[in-house]
Amino acid sequence: xxxxxxxxxxxxxxxxxxxxxxxxxxxxxxxxxxxxxxxxxxxxxxxxxxxxxxxxxxxxxxxxxxxxxxxxxxxxxxxxxxxxxxxxxxxxxxxxxxxxxxxxxxxxxxxxxxxxxxxxxxxxxxxxxxxxxxxxxxxxxxxxxxxxxxxxxxxxxxxxxxxxxxxxxxxxxxxxxxxxxxxxxxxxxxxxxxxxxxxxxxxxxxxxxxxxxxxxxxxxxxxxxxxxxxxxxxxxxxxxxxxxxxxxxxxxxxxxxxxxxxxxxxxxxxxxxxxxxxxxxxxxxxxxxxxxxxxxxxxxxxxxxxxxxxxxxxxxxxxxxxxxx
Amino acid sequence: xxxxxxxxxxxxxxxxxxxxxxxxxxxxxxxxxxxxxxxxxxxxxxxxxxxxxxxxxxxxxxxxxxxxxxxxxxxxxxxxxxxxxxxxxxxxxxxxxxxxxxxxxxxxxxxxxxxxxxxxxxxxxxxxxxxxxxxxxxxxxxxxxxxxxxxxxxxxxxxxxxxxxx
Numbered sequence: 001x002x003x004x005x006x007x008x009x010x011x012x013x014x015x016x017x018x019x020x021x022x023x024x025x026x027x028x029x030x031x032x033x034x035x036x037x038x039x040x041x042x043x044x045x046x047x048x049x050x051x052x053x054x055x056x057x058x059x060x061x062x063x064x065x066x067x068x069x070x071x072x073x074x075x076x077x078x079x080x081x082x083x084x085x086x087x088x089x090x091x092x093x094x095x096x097x098x099x100x101x102x103x104x105x106x107x108x109x110x111x112x113x114x115x116x117x118x119x120x121x122x123x124x125x126x127x128x129x130x131x132x133x134x135x136x137x138x139x140x141x142x143x144x145x146x147x148x149x150x151x152x153x154x155x156x157x158x159x160x161x162x163x164x165x166x167x168x169x170x171x172x173x174x175x176x177x178x179x180x181x182x183x184x185x186x187x188x189x190x191x192x193x194x195x196x197x198x199x200x201x202x203x204x205x206x207x208x209x210x211x212x213x214x215x216x217x218x219x220x221x222x223x224x225x226x227x228x229x230x231x232x233x234x235x236x237x238x239x240x241x242x243x244x245x246x247x248x249x250x251x252x253x254x255x256x257x258x259x260x261x262x263x264x265x266x267x268x269x270x271x272x273x274x275x276x277x278x279x280x281x282x283x284x285x286x287x288x289x290x291x292x293x294x295x296x297x298x299x300x301x302x303x304x305x306x307x308x309x310x311x312x313x314x315x316x317x318x319x320x321x322x323x324x325x
Numbered sequence: 326x327x328x329x330x331x332x333x334x335x336x337x338x339x340x341x342x343x344x345x346x347x348x349x350x351x352x353x354x355x356x357x358x359x360x361x362x363x364x365x366x367x368x369x370x371x372x373x374x375x376x377x378x379x380x381x382x383x384x385x386x387x388x389x390x391x392x393x394x395x396x397x398x399x400x401x402x403x404x405x406x407x408x409x410x411x412x413x414x415x416x417x418x419x420x421x422x423x424x425x426x427x428x429x430x431x432x433x434x435x436x437x438x439x440x441x442x443x444x445x446x447x448x449x450x451x452x453x454x455x456x457x458x459x460x461x462x463x464x465x466x467x468x469x470x471x472x473x474x475x476x477x478x479x480x481x482x483x484x485x486x487x488x489x490x491x
Binding site for chain 2: 005011018020029030033127238240241
């Protein structure tokens with residue numbers, strides 16, 4: 001082995017050892033295993049599922065035995081987004097808001113044709129962002145936002161600026177499709193302020209299968225006329241990976257190859273999972289809008305979730321298509 | 326060995342292995358958790374748990390990377406990590422180990438897995454081949470190609486200091 005090869009291998013070993021030192025502690029995994037150990041598993045769980053399916057077939061909505069009791073006021077149903085802009089380039093309108101309970105990232109987006117501005121807010125309680133200030137402080141490409149060191153990346157018509165706005169929040173402003181994007185990002189970030197806005201869509205989760213909890217609520221649309229609301233639910237141990245999506249909007253979901261199924265007392269559709277798609281149930285609501293629930297769950301559980309969805313007769317879509325509310 | 330005894334004894338090592346494999350402590354935690362939850366359900370049927378679980382973690386990494394891009398992972402965080410791996414002291418020097426980690430991050434996942442198994446786990450070619458389900462000659466080829474990519478980091482020993490320019 002040449003000296004160079006030996007040096008390379010030594011360096012690889014030292015580098016991997018350094019990386020290993022960044023491994024998380026096992027607390028979260030221990031907790032997840034403990035939770036799983038308390039749930040019915042294996043044949044017992046299968047038996048429960050089978051019992052619920054049979055009960056549904058005979059018209060008794062016993063499927064809810066599989067479900068957790070809903071929180072009286074689902075925390076993710078109407079999230080509040082902490083930060084907003086004080087300045088936007090001409091022509092941009094807000095077309096997306098997303099948030100959720102706890103450390104769920106908050107997202108607001110503005111569009112003008114193909115150009116977009118995205119403001120994300122992360123909690124420093126999120127392990128992924130707890131060290132953001134140190135990381136920002138250790139990189140070369142620094143600017144100041146409200147007197148705090150920020151990281152600015154990108155060039156041309158795309159840039160991203162990241163800064164820790166206060167002890168609890170890390171903010172990211174992403175600019176796409178706008179000339180001199182770095183300057184736009186700086187101007188946008190300089191005027192961002194803690195001015196909370198709400199997200200009130202047109203549905204909320206009812207009961208959810210055991211092991212899932214509400215994760216986020218998002219409202220999108222170019223204006224009130226094409227607005228839709230999307231909720232997601234995830235395993236609390238893996239909140240970054242939504243498992244179930246529930247959407248109400250104006251568009252007919254793709255139901256090619258679907259089987260008929262009763263959803264919310266009406267004729268709906270069940271689309272079986274395939275190579276590129278997950279399972280879905282869909283139904284047209286009395287309002288004429290469409291509800292669809294997707295996720296890697298049995299048909300009976302998807303139907304039970306759709307049946308349990310609570311519709312909000314007074315969603316707030318007024319801000320869609322405006323610069324901000 | 327019961328499942329609980331295995332977890333008590335091996336969890337920290339598995340998390341370190343998965344972190345080295347994925348270059349992402351949070352993804353590592355997700356993968357180890359997922360693998361252990363599955364292993365827990367069929368524990369009584371697993372003949373050699375340490376080997377089996379480590380292979381599951383490796384396989385999960387090899388398949389998870391493709392799915393991971395659909396996770397809600399903040400892009401700016403990735404940018405931060407790509408530019409500067411976390412340091413306990415922001416004034417710490419950016420040295421050749423960081424450069425090496427940067428190059429390791431560019432490897433195709435099978436090459437990276439082979440490198441990790443060789444230089445972190447000290448596995449032989451045959452043992453790596455068993456984990457990656459390929460031949461020993463393929464392992465040697467993967468490692469050779471990876472080393473060709475990684476060698477530049479060893480030939481540049483300049484220490485760069487991060488932080489604002491003076």
